[in-house]
Amino acid sequence: MHKKKKGIGNGLVLWIIGIYLLFPLLLTFLYSLFTEWITILPEGFSLNGYAELFQDSYFWQSIGRSLLISIVPIVLCTVAVLLAMYVVVVYLPGLDKIMRTICTIPYAIQGVILPISVLGLYANAPEPFSNRVFMLVCTYCIVVLPYIYQGVRNNLNAVHAPRLLEAAQMLGAGKFYAFWKIILPNITSGIMVCGKLFPDRTDVSVLSHAPVGSACQRGYCGPVRRDAADFSGSFRTAER
Amino acid sequence: MKKKQSIKYLFALLPFLILVGLFEVLPVISIIVRSFMPQGGAIGVTLENYIRIFTTKLYQSAIWNSLFIAVCSSAIGLAVAFFGAKAAYEKGGTAKKIFMSILNMVSNFSGVPLAFAYIIMLGNTGVFTLIGQKLRIGFLAEFPLYSVVGLMITYIYFQIPLAALLLIPAFESIKKEWKDAVGLLGGSSRTFWFKVGLPVLMPSILGTFSTMFANAISAYATAYALVMNNLSILPIRISEQFVGDVVQNPQLGGALAVVLMLLMVLSILINEKILQGNRRKRHA
Numbered sequence: 001m002h003k004k005k006k007g008i009g010n011g012l013v014l015w016i017i018g019i020y021l022l023f024p025l026l027l028t029f030l031y032s033l034f035t036e037w038i039t040i041l042p043e044g045f046s047l048n049g050y051a052e053l054f055q056d057s058y059f060w061q062s063i064g065r066s067l068l069i070s071i072v073p074i075v076l077c078t079v080a081v082l083l084a085m086y087v088v089v090v091y092l093p094g095l096d097k098i099m100r101t102i103c104t105i106p107y108a109i110q111g112v113i114l115p116i117s118v119l120g121l122y123a124n125a126p127e128p129f130s131n132r133v134f135m136l137v138c139t140y141c142i143v144v145l146p147y148i149y150q151g152v153r154n155n156l157n158a159v160h161a162p163r164l165l166e167a168a169q170m171l172g173a174g175k176f177y178a179f180w181k182i183i184l185p186n187i188t189s190g191i192m193v194c195g196k197l198f199p200d201r202t203d204v205s206v207l208s209h210a211p212v213g214s215a216c217q218r219g220y221c222g223p224v225r226r227d228a229a230d231f232s233g234s235f236r237t238a239e240r
Numbered sequence: 241m242k243k244k245q246s247i248k249y250l251f252a253l254l255p256f257l258i259l260v261g262l263f264e265v266l267p268v269i270s271i272i273v274r275s276f277m278p279q280g281g282a283i284g285v286t287l288e289n290y291i292r293i294f295t296t297k298l299y300q301s302a303i304w305n306s307l308f309i310a311v312c313s314s315a316i317g318l319a320v321a322f323f324g325a326k327a328a329y330e331k332g333g334t335a336k337k338i339f340m341s342i343l344n345m346v347s348n349f350s351g352v353p354l355a356f357a358y359i360i361m362l363g364n365t366g367v368f369t370l371i372g373q374k375l376r377i378g379f380l381a382e383f384p385l386y387s388v389v390g391l392m393i394t395y396i397y398f399q400i401p402l403a404a405l406l407l408i409p410a411f412e413s414i415k416k417e418w419k420d421a422v423g424l425l426g427g428s429s430r431t432f433w434f435k436v437g438l439p440v441l442m443p444s445i446l447g448t449f450s451t452m453f454a455n456a457i458s459a460y461a462t463a464y465a466l467v468m469n470n471l472s473i474l475p476i477r478i479s480e481q482f483v484g485d486v487v488q489n490p491q492l493g494g495a496l497a498v499v500l501m502l503l504m505v506l507s508i509l510i511n512e513k514i515l516q517g518n519r520r521k522r523h524a
Contacts, residue, residue, distance in 0.1 A: 013327035014339050017320065021346045021401060024357035027367065031360050037367060077259070084256035091249050102260055108504050109268060111458020112475040113497050116482050117267035120274065120490050123482075138263045145264070 069133070073140035077148050078191060080141070082184070085152055089161055089183075090175050103149035106142050115139055155190035159183065275494035289495035298472060303499065305388060306474040310457035313392050314449055317399030322445070324404045329411035340408065347401040355465035358385060358394050386467050394462055399452050406451065410444035443515050450511040454504045474500050 031037065035044035053059050081103075088095045106114065118139050122129040129135070161183055168178035278286045293299040328336045349357075362368050362385045372380025384390055414437055422432040438445075460475040469476055474496060481493025 007331065010327035010331040011335060013323055014331060014335055017324045017327075017400070017404075018339060018342050021342055021397070024354065024361060024397070025346065025349060027361060028353070028357045031367075037370075080255040080259050083252040083254075087249055087252045102264070105264060105268075107454065108508065109264075109501060110454060110504075112460040112478055113271075113458060113501055114264075114267065116478055116493065116497055117271040118263060119482055120494065121267045121270045138259065141259055142264045145260070 065133070069136055069140060073137050074144055074148070076137070077141040077144050078152070081145070081148050081152050085156065086179050089156065090165065090179055093162075100149070100153075103146050106146050110143070114142060151191055152187070155187035156183070158190065159186045271494045271497050273494075274491055275498045277491050277494075279489060279491050289492050290499075292492065293495055293499060299477060299496065302472040302474050302477045302496075303503075305472055306457050306500075307503070309388060309392050309395060309473065310453050313395035313399050313456050314452040316392075317396050317452060318403050318445070318449055320396075321400050321403030321407055321448075324400070325407035325411050328404075328408055329414070336408075340405075343401040343405050347398075347405060350398040350459075351461035352465045354394060354398060355462050358390070358397075358466065362390070362393075386470065388471065391463055391466060391471065391473070394466060395456050395459065398459075398462070399456060402455060403448050403452055406448045407441075407444060410441055410448075414440060442518060446511050446514055450507045453507045457503060458500060 030042065032049050033045055033047070034042035035046050035048075036042065084099065088099055109117070118135055122135060124130065164183055164186070165175070165178050168182050169175065173182065275289055276285050276287070278284050278288060293303075324339070328339045358366075360366055362380075362383045366383075366385070368380050369383060372378070372383070385393070418436055419429075419432055422436060427435070458475060460479065463471070463473055463476055464479075467476075469480060478493050478496045478500065481489045481496065
Protein backbone atom coordinates (compact mmCIF):
# COMPACT_ATOMS: atom_id res chain seq x y z
CA MET A 1 0.00 0.00 0.00
CA HIS A 2 2.71 2.38 1.08
CA LYS A 3 4.79 1.47 -1.93
CA LYS A 4 1.95 2.17 -4.31
CA LYS A 5 1.25 5.56 -2.79
CA LYS A 6 4.88 6.48 -3.18
CA GLY A 7 4.82 5.42 -6.81
CA ILE A 8 1.93 7.78 -7.46
CA GLY A 9 3.77 10.61 -5.70
CA ASN A 10 6.83 10.11 -7.85
CA GLY A 11 4.74 9.90 -10.97
CA LEU A 12 3.06 13.16 -10.02
CA VAL A 13 6.41 14.91 -9.57
CA LEU A 14 7.57 13.67 -12.97
CA TRP A 15 4.31 14.76 -14.58
CA ILE A 16 4.44 18.23 -13.09
CA ILE A 17 8.06 18.85 -14.09
CA GLY A 18 7.50 17.32 -17.52
CA ILE A 19 4.48 19.52 -18.23
CA TYR A 20 6.26 22.58 -16.87
CA LEU A 21 9.17 21.96 -19.21
CA LEU A 22 7.11 21.14 -22.27
CA PHE A 23 4.58 23.90 -21.82
CA PRO A 24 6.54 26.80 -23.39
CA LEU A 25 7.39 24.61 -26.38
CA LEU A 26 3.80 23.58 -26.96
CA LEU A 27 2.51 27.07 -26.42
CA THR A 28 4.98 28.49 -28.94
CA PHE A 29 3.81 25.93 -31.46
CA LEU A 30 0.17 26.67 -30.77
CA TYR A 31 0.85 30.38 -31.00
CA SER A 32 2.32 29.92 -34.45
CA LEU A 33 -0.84 28.25 -35.72
CA PHE A 34 -3.30 31.04 -34.95
CA THR A 35 -3.59 34.52 -36.32
CA GLU A 36 -4.94 36.18 -33.20
CA TRP A 37 -4.66 35.63 -29.51
CA ILE A 38 -6.12 38.58 -27.70
CA THR A 39 -8.67 36.85 -25.52
CA ILE A 40 -8.22 33.72 -23.49
CA LEU A 41 -8.60 31.38 -26.44
CA PRO A 42 -6.79 31.87 -29.76
CA GLU A 43 -8.71 32.57 -32.96
CA GLY A 44 -8.18 32.15 -36.67
CA PHE A 45 -6.35 28.93 -37.34
CA SER A 46 -3.91 29.29 -40.21
CA LEU A 47 -0.74 27.77 -41.57
CA ASN A 48 0.20 30.91 -43.48
CA GLY A 49 3.06 31.66 -41.16
CA TYR A 50 4.72 28.42 -42.08
CA ALA A 51 3.93 28.74 -45.77
CA GLU A 52 5.52 32.17 -45.82
CA LEU A 53 8.48 30.93 -43.88
CA PHE A 54 9.18 27.99 -46.15
CA GLN A 55 9.03 30.20 -49.22
CA ASP A 56 11.47 32.66 -47.74
CA SER A 57 14.89 32.04 -49.23
CA TYR A 58 16.54 33.74 -46.25
CA PHE A 59 15.07 31.09 -44.03
CA TRP A 60 16.65 28.26 -46.00
CA GLN A 61 19.95 30.10 -46.18
CA SER A 62 19.92 30.54 -42.43
CA ILE A 63 19.06 26.88 -41.89
CA GLY A 64 21.96 25.93 -44.14
CA ARG A 65 24.35 28.21 -42.27
CA SER A 66 23.17 26.94 -38.91
CA LEU A 67 23.74 23.35 -40.01
CA LEU A 68 27.18 24.25 -41.30
CA ILE A 69 28.05 25.97 -38.06
CA SER A 70 26.87 23.08 -35.92
CA ILE A 71 28.41 20.23 -37.93
CA VAL A 72 31.75 21.55 -39.19
CA PRO A 73 33.16 22.51 -35.76
CA ILE A 74 32.34 19.11 -34.31
CA VAL A 75 34.06 17.33 -37.18
CA LEU A 76 37.05 19.68 -37.14
CA CYS A 77 37.46 19.49 -33.41
CA THR A 78 37.13 15.70 -33.33
CA VAL A 79 39.81 15.34 -35.99
CA ALA A 80 42.15 17.73 -34.18
CA VAL A 81 41.61 16.01 -30.84
CA LEU A 82 42.07 12.54 -32.35
CA LEU A 83 45.33 13.54 -34.03
CA ALA A 84 46.59 15.08 -30.81
CA MET A 85 45.45 12.06 -28.81
CA TYR A 86 47.34 9.83 -31.19
CA VAL A 87 50.57 11.61 -30.33
CA VAL A 88 49.78 11.78 -26.63
CA VAL A 89 48.72 8.15 -26.26
CA VAL A 90 51.32 6.62 -28.54
CA TYR A 91 54.41 8.76 -28.11
CA LEU A 92 54.18 11.25 -25.29
CA PRO A 93 51.97 10.03 -22.44
CA GLY A 94 53.51 12.74 -20.27
CA LEU A 95 51.58 15.40 -22.17
CA ASP A 96 48.26 13.95 -21.10
CA LYS A 97 47.98 16.23 -18.09
CA ILE A 98 48.64 19.36 -20.12
CA MET A 99 46.13 18.30 -22.71
CA ARG A 100 43.52 17.72 -20.06
CA THR A 101 44.11 21.17 -18.62
CA ILE A 102 43.84 22.79 -22.03
CA CYS A 103 40.64 20.93 -22.69
CA THR A 104 38.99 21.95 -19.43
CA ILE A 105 39.81 25.66 -19.70
CA PRO A 106 36.77 26.29 -21.95
CA TYR A 107 34.57 25.50 -18.94
CA ALA A 108 35.90 28.61 -17.21
CA ILE A 109 35.49 30.85 -20.24
CA GLN A 110 32.09 29.64 -21.33
CA GLY A 111 29.19 31.82 -22.29
CA VAL A 112 29.98 35.34 -23.28
CA ILE A 113 33.68 35.49 -22.45
CA LEU A 114 35.24 33.43 -25.23
CA PRO A 115 33.30 34.96 -28.14
CA ILE A 116 34.00 38.43 -26.81
CA SER A 117 37.70 37.68 -26.48
CA VAL A 118 37.85 36.25 -29.98
CA LEU A 119 35.97 39.22 -31.32
CA GLY A 120 38.21 41.70 -29.51
CA LEU A 121 41.28 40.02 -30.92
CA TYR A 122 40.26 39.34 -34.51
CA ALA A 123 37.60 41.92 -35.36
CA ASN A 124 40.11 44.08 -37.19
CA ALA A 125 42.42 41.30 -38.29
CA PRO A 126 42.93 40.47 -41.98
CA GLU A 127 40.93 37.75 -43.72
CA PRO A 128 40.18 34.95 -43.05
CA PHE A 129 40.27 35.79 -39.33
CA SER A 130 37.81 38.64 -39.53
CA ASN A 131 35.37 36.48 -41.49
CA ARG A 132 32.47 35.94 -39.13
CA VAL A 133 31.69 32.41 -40.25
CA PHE A 134 35.31 31.40 -39.82
CA MET A 135 35.39 33.03 -36.40
CA LEU A 136 32.19 31.29 -35.37
CA VAL A 137 33.29 27.88 -36.54
CA CYS A 138 36.62 28.10 -34.75
CA THR A 139 35.15 29.53 -31.57
CA TYR A 140 32.54 26.83 -31.54
CA CYS A 141 35.34 24.27 -31.88
CA ILE A 142 36.67 25.51 -28.55
CA VAL A 143 33.22 25.46 -26.98
CA VAL A 144 32.75 21.78 -27.81
CA LEU A 145 36.37 20.90 -27.05
CA PRO A 146 35.83 19.72 -23.45
CA TYR A 147 32.97 17.46 -24.49
CA ILE A 148 34.88 16.00 -27.43
CA TYR A 149 37.98 15.46 -25.32
CA GLN A 150 35.97 13.74 -22.62
CA GLY A 151 34.22 11.57 -25.20
CA VAL A 152 37.45 10.49 -26.90
CA ARG A 153 39.19 9.97 -23.56
CA ASN A 154 36.36 7.83 -22.16
CA ASN A 155 36.29 5.71 -25.28
CA LEU A 156 40.04 5.23 -25.27
CA ASN A 157 39.87 4.17 -21.64
CA ALA A 158 36.98 1.85 -22.39
CA VAL A 159 39.01 -0.09 -24.97
CA HIS A 160 42.17 -0.02 -22.81
CA ALA A 161 44.09 1.80 -25.54
CA PRO A 162 47.67 1.39 -24.22
CA ARG A 163 47.26 -2.37 -23.80
CA LEU A 164 45.64 -2.74 -27.17
CA LEU A 165 48.51 -0.81 -28.65
CA GLU A 166 51.06 -3.06 -26.97
CA ALA A 167 49.27 -6.15 -28.17
CA ALA A 168 49.15 -4.83 -31.73
CA GLN A 169 52.83 -3.97 -31.66
CA MET A 170 53.75 -7.38 -30.33
CA LEU A 171 51.99 -8.83 -33.33
CA GLY A 172 54.11 -6.65 -35.57
CA ALA A 173 51.91 -3.66 -36.28
CA GLY A 174 53.49 -0.22 -36.47
CA LYS A 175 52.43 2.47 -34.04
CA PHE A 176 50.66 4.43 -36.73
CA TYR A 177 48.85 1.38 -38.05
CA ALA A 178 47.92 0.27 -34.55
CA PHE A 179 46.32 3.56 -33.64
CA TRP A 180 44.47 4.37 -36.83
CA LYS A 181 43.54 0.88 -38.00
CA ILE A 182 42.94 -0.87 -34.70
CA ILE A 183 42.10 1.60 -31.95
CA LEU A 184 40.19 4.13 -34.05
CA PRO A 185 37.65 1.67 -35.50
CA ASN A 186 37.07 0.43 -31.98
CA ILE A 187 36.16 3.84 -30.67
CA THR A 188 34.39 5.25 -33.73
CA SER A 189 30.90 4.26 -32.66
CA GLY A 190 31.44 5.78 -29.23
CA ILE A 191 32.66 9.02 -30.73
CA MET A 192 29.71 9.16 -33.09
CA VAL A 193 27.31 8.84 -30.18
CA CYS A 194 29.13 11.54 -28.29
CA GLY A 195 28.98 13.76 -31.37
CA LYS A 196 25.23 13.46 -31.43
CA LEU A 197 24.90 14.22 -27.76
CA PHE A 198 26.43 17.65 -28.08
CA PRO A 199 24.84 20.36 -26.11
CA ASP A 200 24.27 22.69 -29.03
CA ARG A 201 22.49 24.95 -26.65
CA THR A 202 22.59 28.63 -25.98
CA ASP A 203 26.26 28.66 -26.80
CA VAL A 204 25.62 28.82 -30.51
CA SER A 205 23.53 31.90 -30.26
CA VAL A 206 25.81 33.49 -27.70
CA LEU A 207 28.66 33.11 -30.13
CA SER A 208 26.82 34.32 -33.12
CA HIS A 209 25.07 37.12 -31.42
CA ALA A 210 28.10 38.78 -29.99
CA PRO A 211 30.21 38.91 -33.14
CA VAL A 212 27.25 39.78 -35.29
CA GLY A 213 26.32 42.90 -33.39
CA SER A 214 29.11 44.81 -35.04
CA ALA A 215 29.02 42.73 -38.19
CA CYS A 216 25.63 44.12 -39.04
CA GLN A 217 26.93 47.63 -38.83
CA ARG A 218 29.35 46.77 -41.56
CA GLY A 219 26.59 45.55 -43.79
CA TYR A 220 27.37 41.90 -43.37
CA CYS A 221 24.59 40.02 -41.74
CA GLY A 222 26.07 37.18 -39.80
CA PRO A 223 24.90 33.64 -39.85
CA VAL A 224 22.87 32.69 -36.85
CA ARG A 225 21.60 36.16 -36.12
CA ARG A 226 19.47 35.73 -39.20
CA ASP A 227 18.52 32.35 -37.93
CA ALA A 228 17.62 33.61 -34.50
CA ALA A 229 15.59 36.40 -35.99
CA ASP A 230 13.84 33.93 -38.23
CA PHE A 231 13.12 31.69 -35.35
CA SER A 232 11.06 34.28 -33.61
CA GLY A 233 10.23 35.98 -36.87
CA SER A 234 8.48 32.87 -38.03
CA PHE A 235 6.15 33.05 -35.12
CA ARG A 236 5.74 36.77 -35.43
CA THR A 237 4.67 36.30 -39.03
CA ALA A 238 2.21 33.75 -37.84
CA GLU A 239 1.04 36.22 -35.28
CA ARG A 240 0.11 38.59 -38.03
CA MET B 241 66.49 8.15 -38.39
CA LYS B 242 65.17 8.40 -34.88
CA LYS B 243 65.11 12.19 -35.06
CA LYS B 244 63.22 12.21 -38.33
CA GLN B 245 60.57 10.00 -36.78
CA SER B 246 60.12 12.31 -33.83
CA ILE B 247 59.56 15.30 -36.08
CA LYS B 248 57.06 13.45 -38.19
CA TYR B 249 54.67 12.52 -35.43
CA LEU B 250 54.71 15.98 -33.95
CA PHE B 251 52.92 17.17 -37.08
CA ALA B 252 49.83 15.38 -35.84
CA LEU B 253 49.73 17.77 -32.90
CA LEU B 254 49.67 20.80 -35.14
CA PRO B 255 45.94 21.13 -35.92
CA PHE B 256 45.10 20.89 -32.25
CA LEU B 257 47.78 23.36 -31.23
CA ILE B 258 46.82 25.86 -33.91
CA LEU B 259 43.14 25.66 -33.02
CA VAL B 260 43.67 25.93 -29.30
CA GLY B 261 46.42 28.51 -29.61
CA LEU B 262 44.54 30.87 -31.88
CA PHE B 263 41.08 30.54 -30.45
CA GLU B 264 41.53 29.62 -26.83
CA VAL B 265 44.87 30.68 -25.40
CA LEU B 266 45.55 33.80 -27.42
CA PRO B 267 42.10 35.40 -27.01
CA VAL B 268 42.10 34.81 -23.28
CA ILE B 269 45.60 36.19 -22.85
CA SER B 270 44.75 39.16 -25.01
CA ILE B 271 41.67 39.98 -22.99
CA ILE B 272 43.57 39.76 -19.72
CA VAL B 273 46.36 41.96 -21.08
CA ARG B 274 43.85 44.40 -22.50
CA SER B 275 42.13 44.75 -19.15
CA PHE B 276 45.31 46.26 -17.73
CA MET B 277 45.74 48.75 -20.56
CA PRO B 278 44.63 52.36 -20.25
CA GLN B 279 41.46 53.39 -22.05
CA GLY B 280 41.67 54.61 -25.58
CA GLY B 281 44.29 52.11 -26.63
CA ALA B 282 47.42 53.81 -25.30
CA ILE B 283 50.24 51.55 -24.21
CA GLY B 284 50.89 51.14 -20.54
CA VAL B 285 49.90 49.25 -17.43
CA THR B 286 47.11 50.50 -15.23
CA LEU B 287 44.46 49.35 -12.80
CA GLU B 288 42.05 52.13 -13.68
CA ASN B 289 39.63 49.77 -15.46
CA TYR B 290 39.28 47.66 -12.34
CA ILE B 291 39.03 50.68 -10.11
CA ARG B 292 36.31 52.04 -12.34
CA ILE B 293 34.37 48.77 -12.17
CA PHE B 294 34.43 48.62 -8.41
CA THR B 295 33.60 52.28 -7.88
CA THR B 296 30.91 52.82 -10.52
CA LYS B 297 27.42 52.00 -9.40
CA LEU B 298 26.40 50.73 -12.82
CA TYR B 299 29.00 47.98 -12.86
CA GLN B 300 28.60 47.16 -9.20
CA SER B 301 24.91 46.62 -9.72
CA ALA B 302 25.71 44.50 -12.79
CA ILE B 303 27.90 42.24 -10.69
CA TRP B 304 25.33 41.99 -7.89
CA ASN B 305 22.46 41.36 -10.28
CA SER B 306 24.42 38.66 -12.07
CA LEU B 307 25.43 36.98 -8.84
CA PHE B 308 21.91 37.19 -7.45
CA ILE B 309 20.30 35.74 -10.57
CA ALA B 310 22.92 33.03 -10.95
CA VAL B 311 22.83 31.88 -7.31
CA CYS B 312 19.03 32.00 -6.97
CA SER B 313 18.26 30.36 -10.30
CA SER B 314 20.85 27.65 -9.60
CA ALA B 315 19.52 26.97 -6.12
CA ILE B 316 15.87 26.84 -7.17
CA GLY B 317 16.65 24.88 -10.33
CA LEU B 318 18.76 22.44 -8.36
CA ALA B 319 16.04 21.87 -5.77
CA VAL B 320 13.43 21.14 -8.44
CA ALA B 321 15.84 18.98 -10.43
CA PHE B 322 16.78 17.07 -7.29
CA PHE B 323 13.21 16.03 -6.61
CA GLY B 324 12.68 15.31 -10.29
CA ALA B 325 15.78 13.14 -10.47
CA LYS B 326 14.83 11.40 -7.22
CA ALA B 327 11.34 10.67 -8.53
CA ALA B 328 12.78 9.39 -11.83
CA TYR B 329 15.23 7.19 -9.96
CA GLU B 330 12.58 5.72 -7.70
CA LYS B 331 10.02 5.30 -10.43
CA GLY B 332 12.40 3.83 -13.04
CA GLY B 333 11.26 1.99 -16.15
CA THR B 334 9.39 3.69 -18.97
CA ALA B 335 8.50 6.77 -16.94
CA LYS B 336 12.17 7.50 -16.41
CA LYS B 337 12.96 6.99 -20.07
CA ILE B 338 10.23 9.39 -21.15
CA PHE B 339 11.32 11.91 -18.54
CA MET B 340 14.91 11.68 -19.75
CA SER B 341 13.91 12.28 -23.35
CA ILE B 342 11.87 15.32 -22.33
CA LEU B 343 14.91 16.64 -20.48
CA ASN B 344 17.13 16.04 -23.47
CA MET B 345 14.70 17.79 -25.73
CA VAL B 346 14.16 20.89 -23.64
CA SER B 347 17.81 21.21 -22.67
CA ASN B 348 18.28 22.48 -26.23
CA PHE B 349 15.49 24.97 -25.76
CA SER B 350 17.20 28.09 -24.51
CA GLY B 351 18.44 31.40 -25.75
CA VAL B 352 16.30 33.36 -28.18
CA PRO B 353 13.52 30.76 -28.65
CA LEU B 354 13.16 30.43 -24.89
CA ALA B 355 12.95 34.17 -24.40
CA PHE B 356 10.35 34.31 -27.15
CA ALA B 357 8.27 31.58 -25.53
CA TYR B 358 8.28 33.51 -22.26
CA ILE B 359 7.37 36.72 -24.03
CA ILE B 360 4.26 35.13 -25.52
CA MET B 361 3.42 33.58 -22.17
CA LEU B 362 4.09 36.38 -19.73
CA GLY B 363 5.07 39.42 -21.78
CA ASN B 364 3.01 42.58 -22.07
CA THR B 365 0.41 40.87 -24.28
CA GLY B 366 1.28 37.35 -23.26
CA VAL B 367 -1.31 34.64 -22.95
CA PHE B 368 -1.11 34.43 -19.17
CA THR B 369 -1.04 38.19 -18.83
CA LEU B 370 -4.30 38.38 -20.80
CA ILE B 371 -5.86 35.65 -18.73
CA GLY B 372 -4.73 37.48 -15.60
CA GLN B 373 -6.32 40.69 -16.83
CA LYS B 374 -9.58 38.96 -17.74
CA LEU B 375 -9.86 37.08 -14.47
CA ARG B 376 -8.39 39.93 -12.42
CA ILE B 377 -5.41 38.02 -11.09
CA GLY B 378 -3.09 40.91 -10.31
CA PHE B 379 0.01 38.77 -10.04
CA LEU B 380 -0.37 37.48 -13.61
CA ALA B 381 -1.76 40.66 -15.12
CA GLU B 382 1.30 42.67 -14.18
CA PHE B 383 3.96 40.03 -14.30
CA PRO B 384 7.38 41.71 -14.27
CA LEU B 385 8.93 39.64 -17.06
CA TYR B 386 11.41 42.29 -18.15
CA SER B 387 13.09 42.54 -14.78
CA VAL B 388 15.41 40.58 -12.51
CA VAL B 389 12.51 38.35 -11.42
CA GLY B 390 11.46 37.66 -15.00
CA LEU B 391 14.99 36.90 -16.04
CA MET B 392 15.31 34.55 -13.10
CA ILE B 393 12.16 32.69 -14.15
CA THR B 394 13.58 32.05 -17.62
CA TYR B 395 16.95 31.06 -16.19
CA ILE B 396 15.33 28.59 -13.81
CA TYR B 397 13.63 27.05 -16.81
CA PHE B 398 16.87 26.20 -18.57
CA GLN B 399 18.64 25.27 -15.34
CA ILE B 400 16.21 22.48 -14.44
CA PRO B 401 16.87 20.12 -17.38
CA LEU B 402 20.61 20.73 -17.13
CA ALA B 403 20.70 19.88 -13.44
CA ALA B 404 18.36 16.91 -13.78
CA LEU B 405 20.45 15.44 -16.61
CA LEU B 406 23.54 15.72 -14.42
CA LEU B 407 21.87 14.39 -11.28
CA ILE B 408 20.04 11.33 -12.63
CA PRO B 409 23.26 9.39 -13.31
CA ALA B 410 24.41 10.30 -9.79
CA PHE B 411 21.27 8.78 -8.31
CA GLU B 412 22.08 5.57 -10.17
CA SER B 413 25.13 5.18 -7.95
CA ILE B 414 22.86 4.68 -4.92
CA LYS B 415 22.46 0.96 -4.52
CA LYS B 416 19.14 -0.56 -3.57
CA GLU B 417 20.99 -2.77 -1.06
CA TRP B 418 21.96 0.26 1.01
CA LYS B 419 18.35 1.11 1.42
CA ASP B 420 17.58 -2.42 2.53
CA ALA B 421 20.49 -2.31 4.94
CA VAL B 422 19.20 0.90 6.52
CA GLY B 423 15.75 -0.66 6.69
CA LEU B 424 17.09 -3.79 8.38
CA LEU B 425 18.86 -1.68 10.97
CA GLY B 426 15.59 0.04 11.75
CA GLY B 427 16.05 3.28 9.84
CA SER B 428 13.22 4.94 8.00
CA SER B 429 13.27 6.27 4.48
CA ARG B 430 14.07 9.70 5.87
CA THR B 431 17.05 8.38 7.84
CA PHE B 432 18.28 6.75 4.67
CA TRP B 433 18.16 9.97 2.65
CA PHE B 434 19.68 12.18 5.32
CA LYS B 435 22.36 9.79 6.57
CA VAL B 436 23.24 7.85 3.42
CA GLY B 437 21.65 9.21 0.28
CA LEU B 438 22.51 12.89 0.56
CA PRO B 439 26.10 12.41 1.75
CA VAL B 440 26.74 10.04 -1.17
CA LEU B 441 25.20 12.49 -3.60
CA MET B 442 26.89 15.57 -2.13
CA PRO B 443 29.84 15.71 -4.56
CA SER B 444 27.49 15.45 -7.54
CA ILE B 445 25.13 18.05 -6.12
CA LEU B 446 27.94 20.52 -5.51
CA GLY B 447 29.46 19.86 -8.92
CA THR B 448 26.08 20.36 -10.54
CA PHE B 449 25.61 23.59 -8.64
CA SER B 450 28.91 24.98 -9.81
CA THR B 451 28.15 23.99 -13.42
CA MET B 452 24.76 25.66 -13.15
CA PHE B 453 26.24 28.77 -11.60
CA ALA B 454 28.79 29.13 -14.39
CA ASN B 455 26.09 28.47 -16.94
CA ALA B 456 23.78 31.12 -15.53
CA ILE B 457 26.28 33.84 -14.81
CA SER B 458 27.70 33.78 -18.31
CA ALA B 459 24.42 33.27 -20.20
CA TYR B 460 23.92 36.01 -22.72
CA ALA B 461 21.44 35.13 -25.45
CA THR B 462 18.38 34.63 -23.26
CA ALA B 463 19.03 37.80 -21.33
CA TYR B 464 19.73 39.84 -24.42
CA ALA B 465 16.60 38.64 -26.20
CA LEU B 466 14.48 39.37 -23.17
CA VAL B 467 15.70 42.66 -21.75
CA MET B 468 18.13 43.95 -24.42
CA ASN B 469 20.36 46.45 -22.63
CA ASN B 470 17.76 47.57 -20.14
CA LEU B 471 18.84 45.42 -17.24
CA SER B 472 22.31 45.62 -15.82
CA ILE B 473 23.92 42.20 -15.75
CA LEU B 474 27.55 41.34 -16.41
CA PRO B 475 27.37 39.54 -19.80
CA ILE B 476 25.31 42.37 -21.26
CA ARG B 477 27.64 45.04 -19.88
CA ILE B 478 30.64 43.16 -21.27
CA SER B 479 29.30 42.76 -24.77
CA GLU B 480 28.21 46.39 -24.73
CA GLN B 481 31.84 47.45 -24.42
CA PHE B 482 32.73 45.51 -27.58
CA VAL B 483 29.71 45.72 -29.85
CA GLY B 484 27.66 48.46 -28.22
CA ASP B 485 25.95 51.17 -30.23
CA VAL B 486 26.77 54.05 -27.95
CA VAL B 487 30.30 53.77 -26.61
CA GLN B 488 32.76 51.01 -27.06
CA ASN B 489 35.52 50.48 -24.58
CA PRO B 490 37.29 47.16 -25.07
CA GLN B 491 39.71 47.78 -22.20
CA LEU B 492 36.92 48.17 -19.68
CA GLY B 493 35.08 45.28 -21.31
CA GLY B 494 38.19 43.16 -20.90
CA ALA B 495 38.36 44.00 -17.22
CA LEU B 496 34.68 43.12 -16.80
CA ALA B 497 35.26 39.82 -18.60
CA VAL B 498 38.17 39.07 -16.30
CA VAL B 499 35.93 39.74 -13.29
CA LEU B 500 33.36 37.34 -14.71
CA MET B 501 36.04 34.75 -15.39
CA LEU B 502 37.31 35.09 -11.82
CA LEU B 503 33.79 34.58 -10.47
CA MET B 504 33.47 31.34 -12.44
CA VAL B 505 36.91 30.09 -11.44
CA LEU B 506 36.10 30.99 -7.84
CA SER B 507 32.93 28.89 -7.94
CA ILE B 508 34.92 25.94 -9.28
CA LEU B 509 37.62 26.39 -6.64
CA ILE B 510 35.14 26.65 -3.75
CA ASN B 511 33.49 23.50 -5.02
CA GLU B 512 36.86 21.68 -5.14
CA LYS B 513 37.77 22.91 -1.67
CA ILE B 514 34.53 21.65 -0.15
CA LEU B 515 34.94 18.32 -1.90
CA GLN B 516 38.50 17.99 -0.65
CA GLY B 517 37.38 18.80 2.87
CA ASN B 518 34.68 16.16 2.60
CA ARG B 519 37.12 13.59 1.33
CA ARG B 520 39.54 14.30 4.14
CA LYS B 521 36.77 13.98 6.69
CA ARG B 522 35.73 10.67 5.25
CA HIS B 523 39.27 9.32 5.32
CA ALA B 524 39.92 10.51 8.86
